[in-house]
Amino acid sequence: MASATTSKKMREEATCSICLNLMAEPVSISCGHSYCQACLLRFMGPASSQQSHQHTQTFSCPQCRAPFQRGSLRPNKQLGGLIAALQEQEQELSCQEHGERLHLFCEDEGQLICWRCERDPQHKGHATALVEDAGPGYREKLQEAVRKLRQLEEECANQKAFTAKQIAEWNEKIEARRQKIQADFQSLLSFVRAEERSYLWRLESEEEHTLQRLRDREATLGQQSRELESRILELEERCQGSAQKVLQDVKGALSRSQAVRLEIPEAVSLEIQTECEIPEVYFDLRKRLRSHQVGVTLDPETAHPELILSKDQRQVMRGGCPQGAEDFSPLRFTVSPCILGRQSFTSGRQYFEVDVGEGIGWDVGVCLESVQRFVETMQKPEAGFWALRLCAKDGYVALTWPRTPLGLKEQPLVVGVLLDCEVGVVSFYNVTSGSHIFTFPRASFPDVLRPYFQVYPYSPLFLPSPDQ
Known part of the structure; x- marks a missing residue:
């Protein structure tokens, strides 16, 4: 309690009698009393306008009424330091239960206590130490904890920088690979265009050469035709003349006409010699596609009742009679004459072939496994269908919406x-x-995909095995 009393007395001495708060920037006057600088200046009022009278004005001390002049104000630095120490002391924590200063630290409980808490049964027998003594050791522990956290923070920053570097390197690699692919295909396109020009030039040269030979042949035959026409005209004129003109050198004329022979120029072949065999290494499309080929068979549980399947489940045709209700599968298409393949596709590249023959109609493609099978559904990507169709009305179309005509030649x-x-x-x-033929725009597939077929009358579909 003595410490609390002392603090109270110190506060009273440091309190400004004008504002009744701890003095701010305390100043002393000639009688020895001190006040806040701002409070005393307000008390004295504005300074006189005459400079010579500013320091000689006399005022009375607010406490003892002793006279003092404006020029006697002096800063009280010692009192200011005391006030700062008192404010710091008042900021220290106090025990909520006893109101005493928390100047002890209980090692067992790990908490600050006052001298009265130390005597309570709760802390009896506990190891306690003055705050001033316990502080440095725990300060070192806290500093060590900060040091370790700093190390973790530095490691985290290094890992973050490393990851950012990896992102940059990855982007650079992807861009380099993208540029390489584009450059390789550009080189391939340049090569193909050069080959195309070469073959076209050869064809053009062959065209000109053969045309020239044909024109020469035509000219030769034309020359002979004109000569024959001239001789014919000569003989016809002789025949129409008098008997003397007919008989004049008749044997020579007959001899010359009999000596005329038709010289047929060498025949010109119309077989084109310029052959263009596209390099298999670049353009064997079927070989490249078949590297991803999977064997597809038909799933009878999904077949519309009017569809008939072969025993090996690779061929389907339309023409069956609807089965009874006991034969209906919950997976079966009941509205459109459709059927799915057994195989399910979720990743990678998958390729299969469908022999549509010369059928008059068919739908071929893939669909989501979850498509509607029991209600009328428009086949389009938004409904889960990616397929082509042949029908009498529209011909070949892609089942986009609206439909995309294909115009296949x-x-x-x-x-x-x-x-x-x-x-x-x-x-x-x-x-x-x-x-x-056609590629659908890129899409995301939210479900498993399966081969999809719609069968038309007199248009069976056959699924060849990959070995065929």
């Missing part, structure tokens, strides 16, 4: 379907001619 007897699950692309090829 060659009838595909075998259609190849390439699914790239990673890229999200479905492409179709005419295996018969080795040409690309």
